[in-house]
Amino acid sequence: MGGRYLARRVLQAILTITFIILLNFLLFRMMPGSPERVLARNLPEAARAQLLVRWGLDKPLIPDQLVAYVSATLQGDLGESYKFRGRSVVDVLGERIWPTLILFGLGEVFAIILGLGLGAYSGWRRGGAVDYVGNGVSLILYSMPYFVIGMALLIVFSTSLGWFPTSGMYTIGASYSGLEQQLADFLAHLALPLTTVAIGLIGQYSILMRSSIIDTLTEDYVTTARAKGLTEGRILRSHALPNALLPAVTLVAINLGYVIAGAITVEVVFNWPGIGTLTVIALSARDYPVLQGIFLLLSVSVVLANLVADILYGALDPRVRT
């Protein structure tokens, strides 16, 4: 891959992140009430005084506060939580990020494999039985909000059939005899939210992949390949699929930005202790430091996801590398 392409993308990402940090700085200082009231609420006097110094909240906005904020942020100091008294924002976020990463990471993987597979097959066998059923199901899934899927799964597989626990990440207070038992408990709790996430995404991936494949199949190079006498399988694998994947990669990357919207509803339905439930808690508790942290975390991860998508795109399609 061209070094210039890569460098340009990375530079772009760094600029965006800088802008996000600035926005984050301004946003929470433009809110009504003094910044120390917004950011240092509910702190013991000593911690409050310490924060005032650390963030220079008693000094002018620019440059002192900005400099203090940027250097604090770069050092991983995001302030103190209001709701979770006595804990730093980094600490609170750190505890909550893994459950979300696992839930949505695995959910995406499932959805990508199943959704893209189903879409590709439907498009390839357009008008066939799989296409007919698959497309219909995909449309239904695509239009269903997460909480509907989640609640339905919860009622059927948890309350009625009793196969899975209703909520949480572990059985409360369980003592495990070993790692495998803990993992089993975790997987049992993970199953329903994970399925919800995957089902919610499969629909849209499959629909996109289907139309993308159909588009590609009408391209000249596919006709050429056919004329060269390649087998259908090879045409699909070597010519249609790689090109059809391009829009899918974009969609997946953009989707990462919407993950939080889904995360909130899925996590709330299953009381999954991730970033989504944390957002709800922080919002209703007006925990601005934590909200600020979530905002920063999410926007940076969207930028990074896009960067990865760009790089992947470059790998998939030589044309964009220039």
Next chain:
Amino acid sequence: MSPSFRRRVPRLLAAVALAASLVLPASAGAARAADKLVLRVGTTQDLDAMNPFNTALLVGYEVFTLNYDMLVGFGENLEPIPGFAASWTQSTDGLTWTFKIRPGMKWSDGRPATSEDARWTLQFVVDAVKAGKSIGLGYLDPYVKNAAITTVSAPDAETLVVTTSRPNDRVLSMFVPILPKHVWGSQTIDTIADFTNDVPVVGTGPYQAVEWKAGQYARFTRNPNWWGNRGAADEVDLQFYPDATDTMVQAFKKGELDYIRNPTADQFDQLKTLPGVTAVSAPGNGFSQLAFNCYDKDIKGGGASTKALRDPAFRDALAYAVDKQALVDKVLKGYGTVGTTQVPPWHTKFHVEPTNLRTFSIETARQKLDAAGYVLNDQGQRLDKQGKAITLRIYFPNSNADYPKVAQFVSDWWGQLGIKVKARGYDAGTLTDILLPPEADEPGAPGKYTANYDIELWGWVGDPDPNSLLEIFTTDSIGSLSDSQFSNARYDELFTLQNEAATLDARKGYMAEMQNIVYDQAPYVIVYNDNELHVYRTDRFTNWHNQPADGTPLFANGTYNYTLLQDATATPAPTPTATPVPGETPGPSVAPSATPAATPAPGGAGGSGGDMLPLLAGGGILVAIIALGLLVWRRSQGGPRAPEEE
């Protein structure tokens, strides 16, 4: 054709299906802690603090009465029963109480629990009251103030002497947890509100908190040194479902919870038809109210959005436009009664119906608003006397699924008066902070509390004595209990008079006037006396008792009922160890009741076979995902430069 690709899709689906089928049966038996019996309780409230002085919520009272003993507890009929003190006597002049502390009682950490701990705790509160300060949120110090305690002393390790300035028995019903001096001793009035009282908590109560995850759960294990009757539960888990009543109900139906407090009326109706489930609808000693922000001074950066709220005539007019019967019928589905005064009908001895009862009428409300000088402009908006269109913000806690509906109705009714309503839910702890006025600020740190709200929609649950519900409207409560910032000199005077009244009749007389003042001046519109709706399962625990008889088993007054619970699976079993004696009196019975270790694991859909199975399944899924991912990825990516291109 394309055999390779076609084969791949079914292979993939088959792998996923296989992996899924592996994990399904395995999950049910996963990690059930078979060696301990856990009582799992669900509530919509999210615990706000482990420090007893910092809680404003019923769940907080439940938590601190699990952790700690009060000096004297509440029995099944709310009568005084031994708590931290084993017995007590009152002197003939009625001014001196002598409490006997159990010899050899220990804190949960093994340190001796003596009269000195009780003396330290009560003295701390007495000092705060004398200094005119409130401790933490200020919910607990009124108990000591109203009992008129003047001195506390501990002549020896087993004796506590409390003197009061006038004869009264309120010293027997104080919701003041006796705290371990060796943990709390270094706190001062200024620092105690910042003390988080982290887990594991040290107390003398039946169960102590060992783990707390805000927004999720708090876990309590049995106090090894508990002096009273041992309840069957080895552990109590309180699980919090703020804003998630549906999930709580699903978890209860599935059997993941043994007890839930306050599902919605519809859910309650559905749950009570289930087998093995007992549903209790208890007339609550409490109410829900629309509390107006009556604060009569301007607050920088806060306060009410219009001065109209300071005007009793304005509040009175709005009160006419609240159809309480409709709220009882449509929101509570009949599980409650129309509310009138701050002393609910539950207090049969003290409740009176107001003299000037209002009848719902939008038209009357309009006329009263016009007459009071709040006129409509040509866009149909009601203006305050400063000429500003009135928009009222209603804030409610997210722990009650009924409040959004009430706000919706009120918004409609007041909309017909030309008054716009904006409603919003908050985390309960945050809402408590929002409601507090500058009086709650620490000296030298002004500006933290600004009472920045117009109307609060929330509720109160009272004590066996009506004092706590009457206290809310006293001027002294502004900055602590008060959520209306109401102040009325005659009311303050009456509060003291009733508290010190010599006879029940005299007390009732004062209280009648107090109830009418609040009704007429309308700092509150008490919308309904909502029933407590509790639902519990009887398949794991039995011997549930209501406190009092028409009350509820849990979330009542103190945690006596937790100590009565018996293991449902143990009772009918032939195992010799499994017949606990129903301890009617909380004595030092050390008899180990129903050791669950001797009984098989409590039921559930679980096959206990194969702890390795879930692991294998999980690992299988992971490997399948990764392998398939790699496969698909490499195939599609490798395409353009595939060497096989002929």
